[in-house]
Amino acid sequence: MRRAFGLPAATAATAALALLTLGSCATGDRAPLAGLEAPPAPRAFDAALVKRGEALAAIGNCRTCHTAAVGRAFAGGLPLETPFGTIYSTNITPDPQTGIGRWSEEAFRRAMREGVDRGGHHLYPAFPYDRFTLVTDEDDRAIYAYLMTRPPVESRPPANRIRFPFNVRAFIGAWKALYFKPGPYRADPAHDAAWNRGAYLAEGLGHCSSCHTPRNALGAERADRHFDGGEAEGWHAYAINARSNAPVPWTVDALRAYLQRGWHPQHGVSRGPMAPVTHELAMANDADVRDMARYVVALMDGRRGPAAERAAQAPGDGSAGARLYESACVQCHDGARPLPFGGIPLARSIGVAGESPRNLANVILYGLPAADAATAPIMPGYAGAMTDAQVVGLSRWMRARLTDKPPWEDLERVVAQARRAGPEGAQSVAGGAGLDPARMGDSR
Amino acid sequence: MSGRIEVNGTWRDVSSEPDTPLLYVLRDELALNGAKYGCGLGQCGACTVLVDDEAVFSCVTPLAMVEGRRITTLEGLGSAASPGPIQQAFIEEQAAQCGFCIPGMIMRTAALLRKEAHPGEAEIRKALHPNLCRCGTHMRILRAAVKAAKA
Numbered sequence: 001m002r003r004a005f006g007l008p009a010a011t012a013a014t015a016a017l018a019l020l021t022l023g024s025c026a027t028g029d030r031a032p033l034a035g036l037e038a039p040p041a042p043r044a045f046d047a048a049l050v051k052r053g054e055a056l057a058a059i060g061n062c063r064t065c066h067t068a069a070v071g072r073a074f075a076g077g078l079p080l081e082t083p084f085g086t087i088y089s090t091n092i093t094p095d096p097q098t099g100i101g102r103w104s105e106e107a108f109r110r111a112m113r114e115g116v117d118r119g120g121h122h123l124y125p126a127f128p129y130d131r132f133t134l135v136t137d138e139d140d141r142a143i144y145a146y147l148m149t150r151p152p153v154e155s156r157p158p159a160n161r162i163r164f165p166f167n168v169r170a171f172i173g174a175w176k177a178l179y180f181k182p183g184p185y186r187a188d189p190a191h192d193a194a195w196n197r198g199a200y201l202a203e204g205l206g207h208c209s210s211c212h213t214p215r216n217a218l219g220a221e222r223a224d225r226h227f228d229g230g231e232a233e234g235w236h237a238y239a240i241n242a243r244s245n246a247p248v249p250w251t252v253d254a255l256r257a258y259l260q261r262g263w264h265p266q267h268g269v270s271r272g273p274m275a276p277v278t279h280e281l282a283m284a285n286d287a288d289v290r291d292m293a294r295y296v297v298a299l300m301d302g303r304r305g306p307a308a309e310r311a312a313q314a315p316g317d318g319s320a321g322a323r324l325y326e327s328a329c330v331q332c333h334d335g336a337r338p339l340p341f342g343g344i345p346l347a348r349s350i351g352v353a354g355e356s357p358r359n360l361a362n363v364i365l366y367g368l369p370a371a372d373a374a375t376a377p378i379m380p381g382y383a384g385a386m387t388d389a390q391v392v393g394l395s396r397w398m399r400a401r402l403t404d405k406p407p408w409e410d411l412e413r414v415v416a417q418a419r420r421a422g423p424e425g426a427q428s429v430a431g432g433a434g435l436d437p438a439r440m441g442d443s444r
Numbered sequence: 445m446s447g448r449i450e451v452n453g454t455w456r457d458v459s460s461e462p463d464t465p466l467l468y469v470l471r472d473e474l475a476l477n478g479a480k481y482g483c484g485l486g487q488c489g490a491c492t493v494l495v496d497d498e499a500v501f502s503c504v505t506p507l508a509m510v511e512g513r514r515i516t517t518l519e520g521l522g523s524a525a526s527p528g529p530i531q532q533a534f535i536e537e538q539a540a541q542c543g544f545c546i547p548g549m550i551m552r553t554a555a556l557l558r559k560e561a562h563p564g565e566a567e568i569r570k571a572l573h574p575n576l577c578r579c580g581t582h583m584r585i586l587r588a589a590v591k592a593a594k595a
Contacts, residue, residue: 327463327506341485370487380486384498384555385505 028173030120033110039094039101039152045145053146056139058283059292060132060205062147064276065089068157075099075153080126082219085162087126095152108147109140114182122172124160125180125219134185134204179220198295201288208296211237211273227299229355234421235272236356244300245405247353255293260286262376268344268351269377271368272359321397324390328382329398343379347402357395357408361418364391383423391415447511451476452520462508466500467491469507470517478518478547482576489575492548492555493517499555499574518547521554530554530592537588541579548575553589563593 057063066089068077076091094101100108100118107118115129116122123129135143165171185200202208211232213221222228229239239245248254248266258264262278270278281289335345346352351360367381382391392415399407408414447458451474460469470476470493479502482490486501493502494516522528527535530553540546549572556563556571563571568589577585 323462323508324506327508328504331463367486378485378487380501380504382500382505382509384500385495385509390509 029122029169030110030114030116032120033104033107033118035102035118036104037102039096040148042149045149049142049145050149053142053144055283055285055288056143056205057146058280059201059288060143060207061277061280062092062143063280066092072151072153072155074147074150075155077155077157079158082126084166084219085160087124087160087162088157090127090157091153091155092147093150093153093155094148095154098154098156099152100147101152105141105144108144109137112140112143113184115176115180122169122176124162124172125175128207128210130180130221131204131207131210133180133182134200136184136200139205175218175220179218194291195295195298197288198291198293202292202295206292208240208292212240231358232273234358234418235274235362236354236358237274238350238354240296241299242301243355245353245355246300246350247348247403250297250300252290252294252297255297256286256290259289259293260284265344266348268349269368271363319393319397320390321393321395322401324386324394325397329394332379341378343377346398352395352398353403353405357399357411357414358418360395360398361391361415364394365418366423381423383419388412388415388419447507449507449510449512450514452516458507460507462511463506465503466493466495466505466507466510466515467502470502470515476517476519479551480544480547482544482548487576488545489548489552490545492551492575494520494551494555494558497555497558499552516551516554518550521550529595530557530589533592533595534585534588537584537591539581539584539588541581545575545577545579546585549577549585549589553592556589557593561593565590568593 063073065078065080066074066076068075068089071077072093074091074093075095076089078089080087080089091099093099096102103111103118110116111118111123111127112129112132112135114133115125115127160167185196185204187196188199191199209221209227209230211230212227214225214228214230216222227239227241228243230237244250246267250267254264254266258267258270259278259281261282262275263269269275329346332341333343333346336342343349349360351363354360363379363381364386365381365383367379368377369381370376370378386394392411395411395415396407399405447460447462449456449458449469451470456474458469458473460473467479467481470479471481479493480490481503482488484503486504489501491501491503492499494500495505495510495513518531522531530550534540534546534550539549552572552575553568556568560567565586568586572585572589
């Protein structure tokens with residue numbers, strides 16, 4: 001189960017009713033587009049175009065949402081839990097009955113650009129068309145070619161379970177009228193081509209802000225807080241702008257390596273919903289990842305954290321937190337062991353320095369589970385051995401001793417929340433789709 | 445340095461350093477050799493014991509973390525002469541080949557049964573997931589756990 005848009009449902013419902021009232025002038029459905037007689041033959045697509053589409057689909061992270069936990073690649077059916085109900089991802093293999101086999105390129109492009117399906121019905125913005133709208137016709141063509149050459153899978157995802165009033169079609173139309181600005185990316189002439197390429201990919205297809213920007217009561221990104229940090233599936237997505245709390249400032253090379261490998265010796269590992277993102281980005285074009293890294297690092301520029309070596313000297317003070325840190329954490333987190341047997345010194349960890357303690361709580365409780373068929377960092381979880389009070393004490397101590405940040409105000413609540421949420425979020429991480437060809441959608 | 449833990453119903457004073465893994469305290473200081481040293485990284489489950497009623501990897505759990513808490517080891521579930529119901533089920537199904545993982549499998553099963561008296565097979569599989577067996581006796585282990593869950 002995936003969770004998104006961590007908002008109180010009651011707030012959202014109230015706001016939605018107001019919006020429905022207001023949205024009586026909502027935009028209606030769009031015209032249906034004719035279906036293809038049959039899916040185009042794979043050989044109808046140019047091989048180079050398909051290859052380009054594969055690299056772009058990796059940036060779009062299509063596979064992660066459109067593949068169920070036990071399922072074939074791109075066949076959909078993964079539940080996404082939102083305050084508005086549960087939405088199941090659709091089948092985007094070229095199966096004519098249950099997938100997009102009868103979708104023309106025009107229908108595909110329209111879905112990406114305008115957020116409507118082939119029949120002209122509004123799509124829920126769980127499909128991030130508010131971001132994909134920036135994608136150029138040319139890149140949509142390549143992604144279409146890639147998807148239409150995947151093995152077709154006959155599989156109908158379960159029906160969405162959306163609560164009233166969000167299940168009313170006009171609601172999505174009203175939502176779009178308020179929050180959705182369609183149109184492809186327009187280059188900023190004040191910046192060079194590489195910056196624009198990075199911005200185009202990070203803001204559009206990469207849809208970084210879908211997680212890294214906080215959302216309002218109706219699940220729309222708050223434009224005034226772009227990249228300030230948001231929530232995704234029980235994890236915090238850190239601020240990736242000038243508000244970044246990264247203890248070690250990111251460089252372009254470091255971020256590029258992190259995005260491609262899922263870890264960096266100075267920054268640690270990607271985890272939670274970021275793990276499949278980096279797993280996918282390993283398949284993207286190096287130049288594209290570099291340009292995205294350059295764009296995001298430019299936004300974070302000027303950030304300087306506390307001295308990274310504070311940890312090494314952190315002396316014990318006899319408190320319960322210090323005792324736990326010294327007896328449980330430091331043996332692996334002393335920086336002397338290589339991955340996967342050692343972690344970074346915790347003074348370098350954004351888990352300790354970040355704006356929310358949620359990820360730290362998740363990792364202390366549930367660890368980093370070993371990945372299937374992939375080499376990945378591991379950490380045992382302490383949910384069984386540690387009480388909430390111990391997790392709070394340890395986290396508070398690390399925050400005070402290893403960072404120059406103020407104490408977290410909501411630490412107790414967040415730890416209890418992480419405990420209630422259980423280990424599912426942690427278990428779906430590391431390794432992404434793994435190496436199983438069926439889950440990769442590889443027809444070779 | 446000393447600490448106090450309740451082991452299998454008896455309070456014990458132990459003198460190990462606070463960063464000593466619970467596994468070493470149990471085996472080296474208290475001569476309770478049921479829990480096994482497998483990987484030492486909390487990745488295989490051979491060292492599983494209960495802290496309160498939760499299954500934990502004792503090889504990565506320092507003494508300082510569990511002072512004053514209630515520990516249950518394999519020895520706390522029964523003896524060779526008088527095995528407990530879960531142990532009896534593992535014997536009847538002959539679930540062991542080399543047997544090294546079995547204490548952990550039994551303790552993981554015990555933790556599940558303390559939460560849920562009659563779990564189904566899917567729940568058992570999920571609960572035993574953290575524990576590894578290298579001999580390949582998984583189906584027998586599963587049968588034993590299912591038997592224990594029905595008892």
